[in-house]
Amino acid sequence: MKRQWICILTFAALLCGCAVTPQPFDYHDDREEKPGPGLFSGDRGGYTVYGESSDQTSDRKADEEEKASDASPVN
């Protein structure tokens, strides 16, 4: 009986889900690694031992955007 209910509910959810156009939403399990800053690592939320941290990536993107705007013929 429970098996039938789970199948019916799942099928109904599939139909409802397909019928609407949702906005994207990334589900995050609270019990996994929490997103955001860490107590010791700060905004990075971890220690980047190699490669660009998220801060550096955003800084680099900002620099690239700035360079792009400087090179713009409008300026």
Place this chain on the structure above:
Amino acid sequence: MAMKRWRFMITLVSTVIAVCFVTAVSVYGADKDTLDRLERIIKQQQTQIEAQQKALEELQGQVEALKGQTAAATVKAATDSPAAVKTGNPKANVKIYGQVNKAVLFSDDGDDENLYLVDNDNSSTRVGLLATIKPSHRVEVGSKIEVEYQTNASNEVNQNDKRIDDTDFNKRHLDLWVDANNIGKFSLGWGSTASDGTSEVDLSGTGVVGYSSVGDMAGGQLFYNSDANALSGTRIGSVFSNMDGLGRDERIRYDSPTFNGFTGSASYISDGGGDFAVRYAAKMGGFKLAAAAAFADPGSTSDTVDDQLAGSVSVLHDTGFNGTFAMGTRDNKGDRDDGGFFYTKFGYRARWCPLGVTSLSIDYGRYSDISVDDDDADTVGFQMVQDLQEWGTEAYLGYRFHKLDRSGTDYDDINSIMTGMRVKF
């Protein structure tokens, strides 16, 4: 001879005196224009000296500033490790992460009360290494090594074993993957199977202290048999199961690209068995909705379970009100009855203090025929989590009531309270 020398000397001195006198008179008698010109030259030189002094001071200031920038850059380079490693692929990223989750657990089995210092098994103490590389914008290759390190796990301690010095690392993830956006994601190694987590979708924000896997909080506690006036051998964890698929295992897994919020997954586990699952996550108006359902067949890897079907759904409104529902059924091997459960939670999340979001919830669940046929295990709980956002920390408090009805035996109820903190590195 001496007279001649003296005469010569007197003549010479007289001549010098005369020349000096004449010269002095000529200078003294020099015209005023020459003096003015000399004065102007001196003033110009003085002005130049002052300008050079000023320029020198400015240069010294610039040098000091450069010294400060160099020191700051050195510190930054030491903390931002990229400079420490000169080789490797510039498109790669390797990150160490982890958390510590410690709590105090109080439990009353109806006969005795006990206090434990535990590692909260709802979200255990762990450390991990995540490595990713993006050869192109559409492809990511990654690997994850994550282990948990628990002492006195909250789901293990009980009235007979209040201290468990288990100092072994337990593997959680030892896998690698290739994620090609248009094709999907392929994973290989020890990690989550397709059905892992499908009974545990929860948007309440209180999962760190209470969710559908009831036994994680105080699963080691033994029910007290009031007929025999003795502790039984029946643990809380053995009569509550949320049938969460195949958990983590040695597997090969495929996840499809997301379509309209839906993602399909399938996995095959080592030594037989497999599962498939569908997940949904979307935002519609003021609602965030997440859901999952899975069918799992453990095959030869389980002696007791033939197959399982379970799912969960959780919805969170912008006002902070949220609800969660999970249910599942299990086909046991042999002549046993099918096991089943349902679990529901209602909660509220709000930013009442500037430190972070406060989450409150209450839940209820019934778990039947899990350990023994005709068992009915009920639970009621309350959870509160205060997020300390800037500190990467959560403080929590949870209460849970456990009741077991088993034919022919009278067990006392167990009340448990747990409070602690989860700190992210």
